[in-house]
Amino acid sequence: MTIYSNSETETAFTTKTGKNITFYNLEEKECPRCLKKFFPKHPRTVYCHSDECKKIGWTNQYKKNSATYNNNNKLPLKNCIICDKEFQPRSHANKGVCGNVDCRYQQRLQHNRNYKRRKGKASLQAHHIRQYGLTVEEYEQMEKYQDHRCKICGIHESKNSVDKNGRVKRLAIDHDHNTGQIRGLLCSACNIALGGFKDNIDSLKRAILYLDGSKNSKQYMPNTAIKKIHEKKIR
Numbered sequence: 001m002t003i004y005s006n007s008e009t010e011t012a013f014t015t016k017t018g019k020n021i022t023f024y025n026l027e028e029k030e031c032p033r034c035l036k037k038f039f040p041k042h043p044r045t046v047y048c049h050s051d052e053c054k055k056i057g058w059t060n061q062y063k064k065n066s067a068t069y070n071n072n073n074k075l076p077l078k079n080c081i082i083c084d085k086e087f088q089p090r091s092h093a094n095k096g097v098c099g100n101v102d103c104r105y106q107q108r109l110q111h112n113r114n115y116k117r118r119k120g121k122a123s124l125q126a127h128h129i130r131q132y133g134l135t136v137e138e139y140e141q142m143e144k145y146q147d148h149r150c151k152i153c154g155i156h157e158s159k160n161s162v163d164k165n166g167r168v169k170r171l172a173i174d175h176d177h178n179t180g181q182i183r184g185l186l187c188s189a190c191n192i193a194l195g196g197f198k199d200n201i202d203s204l205k206r207a208i209l210y211l212d213g214s215k216n217s218k219q220y221m222p223n224t225a226i227k228k229i230h231e232k233k234i235r
Contacts, residue, residue, distance in 0.1 A: 151184035161188040
């Protein structure tokens with residue numbers, strides 16, 4: 001900002017955008033922080049904002065915040081989950097690790113190990129299983145009984161579809177929507193297919209007859225169109 005004076009009572013400022021602003025009767029002031037004399041850039045300017053003045057302001061603000069924290073915002077003491085030492089957490093977001101560098105490093109290593117273990121298969125959500133009246137142990141027993149394969153198509157759970165995070169989904173719990181009886185564990189494709197047919201046995205039987213009877217059908221599609229479809233699939 002450029003400052004220039006036309007007279008003793010008139011002071012004009014040129015801003016960075018080239019706009020001229022004029023003030024009248026501006027005089028030197030004493031900064032209440034560093035007690036230095038300075039010429040204000042605006043009639044309402046209070047501090048000189050020099051480097052020394054800013055340092056004093058930061059120090060005062062730090063002391064003020066520390067006093068408020070120590071007097072009013074103390075959280076209950078915790079024991080560090082790594083070194084088992086008692087410490088004072090500074091926020092509710094603290095997961096139980098003190099400020100020691102080694103403890104923070106061990107926490108990061110543990111997080112990375114857990115992430116790699118979860119990356120291969122979607123985590124087993126206990127609350128999702130409980131809504132079917134099962135426990136995690138019972139679900140794992142069902143997996144073992146089915147040899148970790150879908151009860152309909154027999155595909156292994158490692159070849160099941162993936163979720164939005166790229167992890168393989170666990171076998172879905174299939175149940176009768178009328179009686180609530182659990183029937184088994186299915187892959188995502190079979191579970192969606194049964195849901196699409198709404199568990200209607202007659203519709204499933206007609207679908208089987210439809211597929212079986214349309215293998216050699218040429219009624220609705222000429223051979224040339226069929227050949228084009230196969231060629232596209234091969235490409």
